[in-house]
Amino acid sequence: MPLDDGRLPKLLLLDSASLYFRAFYGVPDQRKDESETPTNALRGFLDMIATLVTQHRPTHLVACWDDDWRPQWRGDLVPTYKTHRLTEGSATVEESPDDLTPQVPLIRDALAAVGIARVGVPDHEADDVIGTLTTRHLGVMPVDVVTGDRDLLQLVDDANAVRVLYTGKGGVREPDVATESMLREKYGVPTGEAYLEMSVLRGDTSDGLPGVRGIGDKTAAQLIEQYGSLAALRAAVESGDPAIKGARRTNLEAAADYLDVAPTVVRVVRDAPVPQVDLALPRQVADRLALDELAARYGIENPVSRLLTALGLG
The missing domain is CATH 1.10.150.20 (5' to 3' exonuclease, C-terminal subdomain)
Incomplete structure (x- = not known):
């Protein structure tokens, strides 16, 4: 059923870590002084959301989060699962570039200030949040999953209008749009399963x-x-x-x-205990003062402005 502005409902699910890691490696570090906080992942991530909203016109949007990037239950089943990503000497901490780590809280703060839903679940990865939200909305509205992780191709489901926008080569501007025909053509398999x-x-x-x-x-x-x-x-x-x-x-x-x-x-979890939150695009900035302060402090006025324009809040 069309919304008041004429758009048909559509849910866009972001594999957040996949995107901000890509932004970190793809967006130049503009700092003139290394003592300053890096912002390339933050700027790139906000620009990615602006691009996706502009190109795909979702009515609902969620930044899906890794509350636990390597759940113990997965490691118990396959002990080698993601072990190569562990920080040396740790059994739980993911190795992350030093200049990326301080930007993750800033990304969280920016999403909260704008009013974009961010959802994570204890003992589950972002993939499980994506799988659960996709399952909840089957038959309710089309779902596009944005990720650089091929594992999520398992969610492709033409009958229920679930696609994966795979950012492997073309990024968010020119992703590979994964449907069942694409799976057949590229991988020789007929379905996500x-x-x-x-x-x-x-x-x-x-x-x-x-x-x-x-x-x-x-x-x-x-x-x-x-x-x-x-x-x-x-x-x-x-x-x-x-x-x-x-x-x-x-x-x-x-x-x-x-x-x-x-x-x-x-297999992504399809029934994780994801809380019921409002997934609709924000109709107004959630905390204008916090957003303005964040933008001024870290010099991200331009990507914030582009995001707000894309959301119709500029």
Whole structure:
């Protein structure tokens, strides 16, 4: 049903850390004095939101947050999960560039001052917030997920108007728009669920998931296509299907323990305890004084102005 301004409802979910890490590495550091607080990730993140709002015209927007970037329950299932990202000597702290760390609280403050919803959940990653909010809004409004993380391609669902705007190469201005036809064309799988199962077989070094030895993207997709699902493939291995032989059979059998738990680790949670909050775009700046002070103190007047203009609040 159209809103008062004629727009159809649309929910835009931001994988916040994915975007502000990209901004940090992609936006130049303009400081003249290293004693100043860096702001490149903050400026870039605000500009990204302005671009996304302008191009996609959502009516609802959420900055989804990693309250726990490596939940213990995932690490218990696959001990290598994200361990390469841990700060040396720590079991819980994510390694982060020194100049990015002080900017994360500023991003939080900016979102709060503007009035953009920011949602995180204890013991869950932003991916789980995204999965839960997507599930809640199936059939209610279209959902676009903005991320540089291929794991979230599992959410693609044409029937329920769920797309992923994947920022891998083109950034937020020219993302790869992931639909089921794109999954078929690029990865050889027909659905988001099939992509998930293919990714379990393939593994993901960026997340510390080993996958099955000798199985890459193409072979994983072929196996899921041939057998229909990971469960059916495993049943074929266990029943001695003669089509699975040699090193492939050996490697699949050797990976049995991994395959028992990896789908739970890779699959985003769809029913995390995400609080009920107002996800609509702000109709007015939530805290103009705080926003003005933040903009003046850190010299971010221009990106703040661009964001407010995009939101219709300028």
